[in-house]
Amino acid sequence: MTDNPERNNAEEQPKEDKPSTLMEKIQQLGQTNVPQMTQDSKIHCLTIVGQIEGHLQLPPQNKTTKYEHLIPQIVAIEQNPKIEGVLVILNTVGGDVEAGLAISEMLASLSKPTVSLVLGGGHSIGVPIAVSCDYSFIAETATMTIHPIRLTGLVIGVPQTFEYLDKMQERVVNFVTKHSQISEEEFKDLMFAKGNLTRDIGTNVIGIDAVKSGLIDGVGGVGEAMTKLNELIDLHKEKNEGLVQ
Amino acid sequence: MIMYTMMPEELIFPIQQDTYEKQQIIQYNGIPLLVEKNELHQYEVIRILSTDPNHYLHAPIQPGTKLNVNESLFS
Numbered sequence: 001m002t003d004n005p006e007r008n009n010a011e012e013q014p015k016e017d018k019p020s021t022l023m024e025k026i027q028q029l030g031q032t033n034v035p036q037m038t039q040d041s042k043i044h045c046l047t048i049v050g051q052i053e054g055h056l057q058l059p060p061q062n063k064t065t066k067y068e069h070l071i072p073q074i075v076a077i078e079q080n081p082k083i084e085g086v087l088v089i090l091n092t093v094g095g096d097v098e099a100g101l102a103i104s105e106m107l108a109s110l111s112k113p114t115v116s117l118v119l120g121g122g123h124s125i126g127v128p129i130a131v132s133c134d135y136s137f138i139a140e141t142a143t144m145t146i147h148p149i150r151l152t153g154l155v156i157g158v159p160q161t162f163e164y165l166d167k168m169q170e171r172v173v174n175f176v177t178k179h180s181q182i183s184e185e186e187f188k189d190l191m192f193a194k195g196n197l198t199r200d201i202g203t204n205v206i207g208i209d210a211v212k213s214g215l216i217d218g219v220g221g222v223g224e225a226m227t228k229l230n231e232l233i234d235l236h237k238e239k240n241e242g243l244v245q
Numbered sequence: 246m247i248m249y250t251m252m253p254e255e256l257i258f259p260i261q262q263d264t265y266e267k268q269q270i271i272q273y274n275g276i277p278l279l280v281e282k283n284e285l286h287q288y289e290v291i292r293i294l295s296t297d298p299n300h301y302l303h304a305p306i307q308p309g310t311k312l313n314v315n316e317s318l319f320s
Contacts, residue, residue, distance in 0.1 A: 028309035044296040059260040060268045060281075069277075073296045086296070152253050 042084040043229060044077055046070065052125055054096020065092065067099040074106045085233045087225055088116040088133055094124025097149055097168055101175065104132040108179060113232035117225045118142045128172055130216065131180040135228050137220040140207040146190045147202025181214030271314060276300045280312065287311040
């Protein structure tokens with residue numbers, strides 16, 4: 001565009017006083033227009049991306065999901081009568097165990113129907129978040145890494161540290177086995193498997209394998225997840241109506 | 246130089262405080278947004294922190310747009 005300044009100027013001259021919104025949009029968004037939805041959505045969408053940030057704030061170049069953002073949102077979803085269901089979209093590498101478990105517990109205790117969808121990856125502490133929903137989906141190409149929990153940073157080298165870590169892991173295992181079809185034995189087998197990950201123990205389950213092991217309920221994408229969520233919302237409504245009578 | 250360590254990177258190379266201060270969360274017409282201040286004192290939208298899918302379709306707050314907001318909006 002710069003090698004033809006004359007033509008360029010001529011084109012842009014009339015728009016100078018009022019900057020071209022179209023050009024601006026392309027520059028800023030990489031697209032010209034945003035699609036519009038007609039009515040208020042009764043389904044809200046919670047996206048869990050990047051790292052799950054714990055008590056330590058990560059530098060801004062990291063893409064993180066902060067639990068202090070998600071928890072009030074989940075509370076708002078629970079309280080708002082207009083919201084009938086939640087779709088949780090996961091593409092996370094994992095992160096803080098306590099923050100991840102906090103989000104999982106919030107989702108599991110939500111009275112409204114919830115459906116989770118793992119796209120790309122739902123690793124590490126993403127596993128309990130994925131299974132915490134009423135129904136879980138995984139994309140065919142998505143993966144989930146199941147591995148033992150570990151600490152980073154400075155650790156006090158005493159036996160109690162190991163015991164604490166062991167208990168923390170037990171909490172994750174209990175949560176996952178309680179909220180999915182997988183047995184404790186099988187989950188621990190996957191967690192401590194050798195030879196699957198480079199220089200690490202654990203397993204990387206891909207799409208259909210996660211379903212076969214009972215961890216996830218089905219393989220699918222956003223279409224399947226929405227259909228299931230609408231189904232669950234209808235069931236939930238029927239149940240509530242029954243209670244009134 | 247290659248450094249082999251089990252310590253987290255942030256511990257060895259501390260992040261400067263002002264990098265944290267560049268990004269802020271504001272409420273724009275009730276929609277929580279993560280914004281970053283640029284040199285022209287404009288705020289560029291980085292991320293929308295809402296669960297309502299409709300908020301993501303609002304053209305004026307699409308990630309990448311620059312907002313001219315006054316400081317009173319900051320919570």
